[in-house]
Amino acid sequence: MAEKGKPHEKPCDYFNGNWINEKRDPLYNGTTCSEIKKSRNCIVNGRPDSSYLYWRWKPSECDLPIFEPNTFLTLINNMNIAFVGDSLARNQIESLVCLLSTASKPKPVPHISSGAKWYFPSHNANLTFYWSPFLVKGDQRKNDGPKYNTIYLDHVNEMWARDMDKMDLIVLSFGHWFLDIPSIYYEGDSVIGCFRCHEFKFNYTDIGFYIPMRKALRTTLNSIIERKMVKGNEIDVIVRTYSPTHFEGGWDKGGTCSKREPYGNEEKKLEGMDVR
Secondary structure, eight states: OHHHHHOOOOOOOOSSSSEEEESSSOOTTTTTTSSSSSGGGTTTTTTOGGGGGEEEEEEEESOOOOOOOHHHHHTTOOEEEEEEESSSHHHHHHHHHHHHHTTTTOOEEEOOOOOEEEETTTTTTTEEEEEOTTTTEEEOOOOSSSSSEEEEEEEEOOHHHHTTTSSSSSEEOOOOOHHHHEEEETTTTTEEEESSSGGTSSSSOOOOTTTHHHHHHHHHHHHHHHHHHHHHHOEEEEOOOOOOOSSSSOOOTTOOOOHHHHHHHHTTOOOOTOOO
16 A cells, blocks of 8 residues: 555566666676586586577566665575475576675585575575475486386475474475476375376376376465464465476477577467466
8 A cells, every 4th residue: 555645656567578688797607606507507518609698677567676686685684595496496596696696605505415505604694495396295207217206295395394494485496397297196195196197007097287286385385384383483485386498399308498589579389388
């Protein structure tokens, strides 16, 4: 509600906008930030062009200020922030750490085998990544084992949830591991269905991925609410769900990221989950 005597500010739709070419140098790149692993570093691995560093999202109805690392560090003073989920969560936290590193040097912290942690002593702030692509308990497809996921939709993954009482902000990121890989879904000790069952001739009902994704998110959020009530601590949650595919040719099927600039309006037809 607007204060008396002040005009009501129109809310901005940040999703309505365009990519514009930014002449200003980015805060970091693959050669200036050591937090980017070599296997995921485009420049170090020989990408010949650097034009992708200069695109910026511009909402149509408002301005999106440039990221200011000192301001962000002040906002997260004395906080523990957790990114939980898949490779997009990992990419996001690595990018955030690179941005913040331009203002304050973090200290890597020994952490769980399936994650990473950085400590910013200047602001007593921790940023932690937990690899948990289902959010709930599950066994991932393995190259030398089952070629499908086994997911328990009614049990949160304790690999990250056991640290929940230390978290002030949780960023949840999931989606692709439900859609891109065959899976068997459990509730309790019973199989409730599967996805892409025909590939393994499972004698279960194919229930797709929308229902399992919804159940996994509901289990996760309910777990956060329940533990918050028991511990009495405040926890803010951001849910970043499915991200449209950013490569051509398919995941694990020889796909490439060969495009040099963003798609223009209506240049690419979205289908399936990308539309939803």
